[in-house]
Amino acid sequence: MQQNMVQVNDLAKSFKRQNGETVFAVKGVSFTIGKGEIFSLLGPNGAGKTTTISMISGLLTPTRGDATIGGYSITKQPLQAKNLLGVVPQEIALYLALSARQNLEFFGKMYGLGGAELKKRVDEVLDFIDLTDRQHDKVETFSGGMKRRVNIGVGLLHRPQLIYMDEPTVGIDPQNRRRVLDTVLRLRQEMGMTVLYTSHLMEEVQEISDRVAIVDHGEIIAVGTVGELIQKIGEEDRLIFNVGAQLVPETLLKKITAEIPGVTTAEYQRHDIPEGTVTDSLEIGSGEIVVMAKRGRKALPQIIQMADEAGINVVSVSVREPDLEAVFLALTGRALRD
Ligand SMILES: Nc1ncnc2c1ncn2[C@@H]1O[C@H](COP(=O)(O)OP(=O)(O)OP(=O)(O)O)[C@@H](O)[C@H]1O
Numbered sequence: 001m002q003q004n005m006v007q008v009n010d011l012a013k014s015f016k017r018q019n020g021e022t023v024f025a026v027k028g029v030s031f032t033i034g035k036g037e038i039f040s041l042l043g044p045n046g047a048g049k050t051t052t053i054s055m056i057s058g059l060l061t062p063t064r065g066d067a068t069i070g071g072y073s074i075t076k077q078p079l080q081a082k083n084l085l086g087v088v089p090q091e092i093a094l095y096l097a098l099s100a101r102q103n104l105e106f107f108g109k110m111y112g113l114g115g116a117e118l119k120k121r122v123d124e125v126l127d128f129i130d131l132t133d134r135q136h137d138k139v140e141t142f143s144g145g146m147k148r149r150v151n152i153g154v155g156l157l158h159r160p161q162l163i164y165m166d167e168p169t170v171g172i173d174p175q176n177r178r179r180v181l182d183t184v185l186r187l188r189q190e191m192g193m194t195v196l197y198t199s200h201l202m203e204e205v206q207e208i209s210d211r212v213a214i215v216d217h218g219e220i221i222a223v224g225t226v227g228e229l230i231q232k233i234g235e236e237d238r239l240i241f242n243v244g245a246q247l248v249p250e251t252l253l254k255k256i257t258a259e260i261p262g263v264t265t266a267e268y269q270r271h272d273i274p275e276g277t278v279t280d281s282l283e284i285g286s287g288e289i290v291v292m293a294k295r296g297r298k299a300l301p302q303i304i305q306m307a308d309e310a311g312i313n314v315v316s317v318s319v320r321e322p323d324l325e326a327v328f329l330a331l332t333g334r335a336l337r338d
């Protein structure tokens with residue numbers, strides 16, 4: 001039996017525009033996050049992600065609805081609820097003239113820690129964010145990714161059971177982004193923490209999340225594992241068979257579509273080398289068989305064999321599985337990146 005860490009019931013928030021009109025930024029969202037789960041809110045700018053999280057973390061009072069953290073209501077038992085929550089805000093909130101260690105000590109004292117316990121936790125956190133060797137350097141000498149790791153460290157000092165991170169990889173280089181994502185995974189693995197993550201970056205959400213809620217115009221339009229979300233839209237895998245310069249007969253394409261389970265379409269696409277290109281390759285242009293299929297990997301060997309029987313030698317194969325971008329597009333008719 002999985003226990004819920006977070007339970008959100010019909011949470012809504014309206015704001016008054018300057019013209020007096022009331023608009024709902026969040027229109028009544030409900031979801032649960034299991035203990036030890038990495039749960040992400042994914043949605044475009046203005047979807048209502050930050051507003052939702054701000055209500056859960058006690059920064060905004062809900063217009064309607066409620067949420068519990070570890071069983072404590074955010075409206076009726078806000079102190080107990082907040083005590084279980086660590087927040088890593090998007091804006092870096094550190095003292096640049098202080099060292100990493102001094103920052104952690106400062107924020108630890110704000111949480112009411114002191115003495116040997118504070119020292120122990122600061123040591124632990126420095127080790128976890130892998131900055132023990134730089135702990136005495138001023139934060140102003142750190143890279144963006146290192147600052148981000150100190151910021152995460154601050155959120156961990158009071159050993160919360162749930163940590164909330166708002167777009168923690170924005171504005172940092174790929175290598176440091178990788179380290180932040182690894183840190184998120186280790187929070188769960190090594191500390192058993194529950195993570196609530198927001199991002200508009202489909203790739204990273206897809207990689208780290210156990211479950212994802214897709215948010216659009218203040219509503220959750222779909223929630224589930226990446227696999228479940230993709231299944232929901234019935235999206236197919238795209239299989240690409242490189243056949244070099246060989247010409248693929250129409251009969252082979254028809255046979256693949258008719259006889260292999262899961263296949264919906266099979267096409268031959270030829271990329272001719274533009275005229276005037278100098279090449280010492282024997283190949284004159286290259287071609288691909290492109291197959292759309294449900295559970296595409298299963299169909300691979302059969303397709304290769306069928307091609308072989310038709311005298312076509314498959315040079316290489318690639319499989320492109322459907323992603324959250326495709327899910328968002330199918331559900332909203334818009335691309336996530338717009
Ligand atoms: N204090 C406020 N007053 C009025 N409207 C607000 C306020 N805060 C947010 N909104 C509106 O609520 C909607 C949702 O905003 P929110 O910040 O939650 O989106 P988001 O999903 O976090 O977007 P982003 O990816 O850009 O951070 C937006 O239309 C925004 O303009």
Ligand SMILES: [Mg+2]
Binds near residue numbers: 049050051
């Ligand atoms: Mg936001």
